[in-house]
Every structure is written in structure tokens, then in C-alpha cells.
Amino acid sequence: MTFHISRRTLLAGSTATAATLALPRGARAEGPLKVAYVYVGPIGDHGYSYSHDQGRKAVEVKFADRVKVTYVENVAEGPDSERVIRQLATAGNDLVFATSFGFMNPTIRVAKQFPKVKFEHATGYQKASNVAIYNARFYEGRAVIGTIAGLMSKTGVAGYVASFPIPEVVMGINAFTLAARKVRPDMKVKVIWLNTWYDPGKEADAAKALMDGGADVLVQHVDSPATMQVAESRGAYAFGQASDMARFAPKAHLTALVNDWAPYYLERVKQALDGSWQSGDVWWGLKEGMVKLAPYNPALPENVRAAADKVKADITSGALHPFTGPIKDQKGSLRLADGQRIGDADLLKMDWFVEGVQS
Amino acid sequence: MIDTFVLVIATVVAAATPLLLAATGELVVERAGVLNLGVEGMMLIGAVTGFAVTIASGHASLGIPAAALAGAATALVFAVLTLTLMANQVATGLALTIFGIGLSALMGASYVGTPVAPLPKLHLPGLSDLAVVGPLLFGHDALVYLSVALTIAVAWFLKHSHAGLVLRAVGESAESAHSIGHPVIAVRYLACLFGGAMAGLGGAFLSLSYTPMWMEGMTAGRGWIALALVVFGAWRPWRVLAGAYLFGGVTILELHVQGANGIGLPPQVFSMAPYLATVAVLTVISAGKWRGRLNAPASLGKPFRPSV
Structure with missing residues (x-):
């Protein structure tokens, strides 16, 4: 008997394996949660990217050893950002924050290929089961x-x-x-x-x-x-x-x-850690700080x-x-x-x- | 109305000056037969060094020479790689830009968010107080005058001095220049250092006068425009000067068209204009009887290894 493995059966098989191996909610694999940030400008712009990076620092301080946080700055919107986001997903990050409007389509495309990675996209309007969106009023x-x-x-x-x-x-x-x-x-x-x-x-x-x-x-x-x-x-x-x-x-x-993105980042990372993270659509303003x-x-x-x-x-x-x-x-x-x-x-x-x- | 006009012209001058400085430097480099695409990187290193030294010493009069030196030092890296070690000029120049972006960000990390007093405008008693003409001609800072003075000096040097003739010979035919005893590599080294220093000054103008602060990547592509200007100006200092002010003028005009509202043209047309003009000028000077005026140095970008 010969086995014929086509690309399709291989994919179907791996999906099935992934499904059976999928851990129950709340039980994360060992090791720190890997969180990544993608910025459109330099963190030294003293403006938008800087403000996101302040939020990232708050996450690092609060969760210390339980997270491993990386960031990529100066990422051009468009095709270049897709490469960066895919790279971050491939590198085993569990939670990726794409912080600029122009990262929207790249994030959605990469998210389809990495269903187990959680993505968060700032200021956009396209959501998916593993892509949450957040914005400030x-x-x-x-x-x-x-x-x-x-x-x-x-x-x-x-x-x-x-x-x-x-x-x-x-x-x-x-x-x-x-x-x-x-x-x-x-x-x-x-x-x-x-x-x-x-x-x-x-x-x-x-x-x-x-x-x-x-x-x-x-x-x-x-x-x-x-x-x-x-x-x-x-x-x-x-x-x-x-x-x-x-x-x-x-x-x-x-x-x-x-x-001030820190309150949101702290909450979302906490949810990713305890397994309660879900895709969502947040639009906070003066009231939420x-x-x-x-x-x-x-x-x-x-x-x-x-x-x-x-x-x-x-x-x-x-x-x-x-x-x-x-x-x-x-x-x-x-x-x-x-x-x-x-x-x-x-x-x-x-x-x-x-x-x-x-x- | 007149006041507004004077203010607008001052803005154009500010927009043109960093382009003029960097492009004039690159012009000399290219006339010596070397193509250094690292202008953007050298400008950034000049910008951060000028800023840091000015903050540390409290004197822009120290910061500006330091920026020139830093630009020249960056160019020296390029020169060693391409002239002595014979690396590819295009690849090395691109690498220099990327290197400069990264190194300047590293050097400047602790200066982000630090304000610095802008370069003082020169005040010439009597002249600067004249109506219209005063602020138009005598109301700028030292680097603006330096940029024009250096362009004049370069024009004179290339056309009327013996050393300038040697430099052009090296750029036209390195072999011939070498065969009659001119030190090709040494001339190219000096040209590279000068180009780096000028790019450094252009960067210092950005971080000390144009927007007096340090920000990562604050040149935002001006090094590339300077490179385009050299071609636009057909490797002639005067045309580069005109080109720099034209580029500066069109960018500012675009913003005013938007602010004024009611002019039927979309602002994008004005954003395109300088680049369309570059293409148009290139087309005209490359065709027909104008062809000879294109003037590109014949040895541009070709490495030279002395045969003896």
C-alpha cells in the first residue's frame, strides 16, 4: 500500500493534529508569554510610537518574568509590515500588537496563516477571531x-x-x-x-x-x-x-x-496570560483614560x-x-x-x- | 502681503539650504568619479553630532564644525572601503545610508526630547533693518550664508583652479590622470571627505536651525533628494543651487496652495512637480543638441586600481 500525501491531505492532517493537541483554554504552554509590538515610527519620535512604547514598558514592568517583550520600530506601512509581522509570528510570539492604521491588511493576512497567534491591531476596522482591534477616541x-x-x-x-x-x-x-x-x-x-x-x-x-x-x-x-x-x-x-x-x-x-495605551496593554496581556483573551473591539476615550x-x-x-x-x-x-x-x-x-x-x-x-x- | 511674502521666502530658503549643502558636497564627489549614495546616512550622523556637541558645549560654533567632521569621518569609512579595498560603490553607499540611520539613532537616543536654542539669525546693523530686502537677504543664520558661499567656492574651484582641473580630470578619465602623474586615489579620498563634511553640515542645519531638535531619521529622505539634485543640475554648481531653491520653493508652494484653498489643482500635483521637473530636465539635456551638456563625469562610479 502506498501513501499518497498531497498538499491538501497534509494540511488537513496537520489541522486535525493541531485540533486534538489544542490545549484547553487557560492552560498555556510553559515559558513566558512572548509579546511583540510593531511601530510605524521610531520610539524616539516623542509622539505616537513613543506613546505605544510607554505602554510596552508598563507591560514589562508589571509582568516582569512572565512575559518576553520585543518590538520593531520604523516599520513602513504596506508590504514591508507584512514581512515584519509574519516574522514575529514565525518567531513564536503569542501576542502581536500592530500599532498603526496601515498595518491592517497585513495583520489580517498574517493572522489567517497563524490562527494560534493572537493579534491586536490599533486604529483599524477589520477584525478576525484572532485579531482584536483597539482604538482611542x-x-x-x-x-x-x-x-x-x-x-x-x-x-x-x-x-x-x-x-x-x-x-x-x-x-x-x-x-x-x-x-x-x-x-x-x-x-x-x-x-x-x-x-x-x-x-x-x-x-x-x-x-x-x-x-x-x-x-x-x-x-x-x-x-x-x-x-x-x-x-x-x-x-x-x-x-x-x-x-x-x-x-x-x-x-x-x-x-x-x-x-495612554498602558491600561489596555496591561489588561490584554493579563488576559493572554490567564487564557481569557478573546478577539474584541475596544474604543476607549477620556472616560477610560x-x-x-x-x-x-x-x-x-x-x-x-x-x-x-x-x-x-x-x-x-x-x-x-x-x-x-x-x-x-x-x-x-x-x-x-x-x-x-x-x-x-x-x-x-x-x-x-x-x-x-x-x- | 509683503510681510507674508518675506516669511514665505524665508521658509523656502530654510527648505533649500540642507539640500544645497549636501548636493554641493556630492557634486564634488561625483566630479571626482565617485558615486556615494550614503548622503542620507552622513547627513544623519552630522545632524546628531552637531546637536550633541552643541548641547554638551553650549556653543553651536563648536557643534557645526563637529558635524562636518563627523560627516567626513563617515565618508572616510566609505572611501576606505571603495577606494582602497575596491568595494562596489553603489552597494557600499547604500550600506552607508542604512548604517548612518542606525548609528545616528543609537548616538542620539539620549538626546530625544531635548530642545536646543535655534541658531541665531545674523543681524547686520543697518542692513538687516531695511524693509523687505533686510529680512530677505540679511536675516538668515550663518549656515544659510555658508551654503551659498561654499557653492560659489566650489564653482570657482572646479572651473578656475588647478586643483579643480585635476579633480575633474580624475573624474573624467582616471587612467589618463594617473598616467600623467596625478594621485587619483588621493584626490578621490579628499573629494569623499569634502562630500561627507558638506552632508554633515546639511544635517547640522536640520538639527540646529530648521527644526532645532534631534529626532531619529529626521532627514526624512533629503539625502536622496540631494543625490537627485546633482543629476538635475547636470553636475554644475550653479544649476544645483538653482535646483535646490526650486525644490525648496515647490515643496513650500505645495503647502501654501493647500493652506490657501480654492485653487483648483490638487496638492499632489505640486508634490510631484519637482520630480517631474527632474525627468523633464534629464530628457531635454539628454536629447539632441543639448546632449553634450549632460556633463556626467565619464568615470563616475568606476573603480580605479593604479596599474603600477
Whole structure:
């Protein structure tokens, strides 16, 4: 009798073996849990990748010997990231955090090939049984800084240094603009797209161009503190991104939108350790502490602090949703009726700008 | 309006200066017949060294020469590998860039997040206070003037000095230059060191003036644009100068078009423009009666081993 092993029977066989050998939930193999992080920028960017790396460090401190944590930085979005993620899965990592939007499709593809590895993808929208997604409601924080910007601007023009026109960024611009116009109805927000997350020189150039166009408050959705420095040297106000950037611009820096991924990472690693990890879809904000605001600039006037604190408290309590109607789009037509709120699904595919945005 | 114009021009100058420094250095390297693709790496090492020395000593006047030295030292590695040990120039140059990215990140790890005072703008009593012309011509920092001065010096050196003639001869035909007694390898070493120093200065401009801070990979591809500029400028210093300001101008213009809103062209068109212009210039100068003006050094990238 001869055995004929085709690729298909081999695969079927190995799946069956894998199924019978599969350990009951909760009983992990010996040795530390191997956790890997993939970053789009350098951990030294003092912005987005830095904030994720702070979360990674928290995991290392908390779980010490029970985990073995690695990271890969400066991973380009697209095909290169697929190679890196596959490499990490092949190297025996149990839990892989892919921390940038552009890692989405690569993560999903690799996850199909490694059903036993747990994947977590930040800021995307594709889930699988072994791919959980997590995101922060940055727009909640942007509503707070929008309020401050509206009250602090003299020219009535804010400049927005933006990266890519993806829903994540678009909803941030909109939340900022809506909040600013609530306290200053004629506020305009000029947007410049850089098509990169990280290029300090270009970020600085864009900030200068926005100021030349009349902006006296700058906001950014890119990763370096270059915008801060331009604001400082030219006497404008600015808001830090991802981490507290006050040291780069002591006068200009009013506050910063701070990401704190540590609570989420700690919880997920704990679940992976005790076997209760499941795919999921988390979108945390001010309430859960995933989005925070850096300490206000000491020079920020009392009434502005009070207004900002009020917005923050109302969003935290749920009394205020940054996207509450009436909302008009750029062309002035009504998108959302009075009192209505935009649902999460619509927010996550937002591709239009509210009134007051110039892009 | 005039004020805005002056501010915009200042931004263009800042965008053009690191390109000009690095490209002028690379031009000299290539005119000596060596192709060093490691400009990006050398710029980064210059950027981090300039920054570190400025922080440590408190003087940018020490940081800037240190950046040039660090760039030259990096280029020396390249020169030893390609000129003495005859390694492939393209591969070694690419390796130098990757090496420079990694080494600069390592060297700069403890400086991330440290602010530094930007280079002071030169203030010439009387001249700098003139309306419009003052801030336009006399309101920049020392490296901006240095970049233009060095370009003029390089142009003069290549065209009017004996040493410049020797350097060009080495780049055109290393064998001929060698046969009449010129030290080909020594000339190429010096050219490489100069190119490294200039790239280092370009990096220092980024970390001390353009965006006064150290960030990993902060050159963000400017070394590659500098390489393209040398070709764009057909290996002539003046055209490289014009090219650097054109590239700088177009990048800034793109941002202003976006900020201004209402101009029908999508900003991506402006992002493409400098590269389209490079292709167009290459096509024009490579074709027909312009052909002779392409001017690429005949021995560019060819290793030379003295026969005796």
C-alpha cells in the first residue's frame, strides 16, 4: 500500500493534529508569554510610537518574568509590515500588537496563516477571531483642545497640520472644528495634508505656511514636535500630539492630547496570560483614560480652563457627545439634525468635513 | 502681503539650504568619479553630532564644525572601503545610508526630547533693518550664508583652479590622470571627505536651525533628494543651487496652495512637480543638441586600481 500525501491531505492532517493537541483554554504552554509590538515610527519620535512604547514598558514592568517583550520600530506601512509581522509570528510570539492604521491588511493576512497567534491591531476596522482591534477616541480630546483654541485665537483661524485623509484624522479635524465654532462661531480651520506621519522638516514648513495664512493656533495630527517649535518661535499657540510636548515650546504649548495605551496593554496581556483573551473591539476615550490631556499651560486664563474642564467632564460623564447635531458640512448643507448624535459606525468611515474646515 | 511674502521666502530658503549643502558636497564627489549614495546616512550622523556637541558645549560654533567632521569621518569609512579595498560603490553607499540611520539613532537616543536654542539669525546693523530686502537677504543664520558661499567656492574651484582641473580630470578619465602623474586615489579620498563634511553640515542645519531638535531619521529622505539634485543640475554648481531653491520653493508652494484653498489643482500635483521637473530636465539635456551638456563625469562610479 502506498501513501499518497498531497498538499491538501497534509494540511488537513496537520489541522486535525493541531485540533486534538489544542490545549484547553487557560492552560498555556510553559515559558513566558512572548509579546511583540510593531511601530510605524521610531520610539524616539516623542509622539505616537513613543506613546505605544510607554505602554510596552508598563507591560514589562508589571509582568516582569512572565512575559518576553520585543518590538520593531520604523516599520513602513504596506508590504514591508507584512514581512515584519509574519516574522514575529514565525518567531513564536503569542501576542502581536500592530500599532498603526496601515498595518491592517497585513495583520489580517498574517493572522489567517497563524490562527494560534493572537493579534491586536490599533486604529483599524477589520477584525478576525484572532485579531482584536483597539482604538482611542482621540476626537474626544480634540473637542477639548478645539474649545481652548476657539477661546484663545485672536485671528479666528486655526491651522491643522494633518497626515493622511483617513477617517481617524478627518473625525479629529471635525471634532476640533465643531468645538471651536461652538465657542467662536466664525472660527475657520485651515488644513494642510503632508501625506506622511513623520517628517519634522515638512511639519515645520506646513506650520509656517499655516501661520502665513493667518492661523494663530496650530494643531497637528503628525508625530514630531516641529509644529510646537514653529509656534514658539513665531508667537502662536499650539497643542502637543500623543505626548506632553511642553518642553519644546514652553510658551506656545497650551496642552497636549496624550495617548495612554498602558491600561489596555496591561489588561490584554493579563488576559493572554490567564487564557481569557478573546478577539474584541475596544474604543476607549477620556472616560477610560486612554485619551488624556497634558497639564494646561500656566498662562492659560481661568475662564478658558473652566470651559475646557467643563467639556472634558461632560464628555467623560456622557452628557456631551462631540458630534451632536445640528451639524452642517463644508457646503453648508445639514448633515445631522438638531440633537442627533453620529454613531460609531458612521464616525469610523467619516469622509466629509464640517462647516468651517478649509481643506 | 509683503510681510507674508518675506516669511514665505524665508521658509523656502530654510527648505533649500540642507539640500544645497549636501548636493554641493556630492557634486564634488561625483566630479571626482565617485558615486556615494550614503548622503542620507552622513547627513544623519552630522545632524546628531552637531546637536550633541552643541548641547554638551553650549556653543553651536563648536557643534557645526563637529558635524562636518563627523560627516567626513563617515565618508572616510566609505572611501576606505571603495577606494582602497575596491568595494562596489553603489552597494557600499547604500550600506552607508542604512548604517548612518542606525548609528545616528543609537548616538542620539539620549538626546530625544531635548530642545536646543535655534541658531541665531545674523543681524547686520543697518542692513538687516531695511524693509523687505533686510529680512530677505540679511536675516538668515550663518549656515544659510555658508551654503551659498561654499557653492560659489566650489564653482570657482572646479572651473578656475588647478586643483579643480585635476579633480575633474580624475573624474573624467582616471587612467589618463594617473598616467600623467596625478594621485587619483588621493584626490578621490579628499573629494569623499569634502562630500561627507558638506552632508554633515546639511544635517547640522536640520538639527540646529530648521527644526532645532534631534529626532531619529529626521532627514526624512533629503539625502536622496540631494543625490537627485546633482543629476538635475547636470553636475554644475550653479544649476544645483538653482535646483535646490526650486525644490525648496515647490515643496513650500505645495503647502501654501493647500493652506490657501480654492485653487483648483490638487496638492499632489505640486508634490510631484519637482520630480517631474527632474525627468523633464534629464530628457531635454539628454536629447539632441543639448546632449553634450549632460556633463556626467565619464568615470563616475568606476573603480580605479593604479596599474603600477
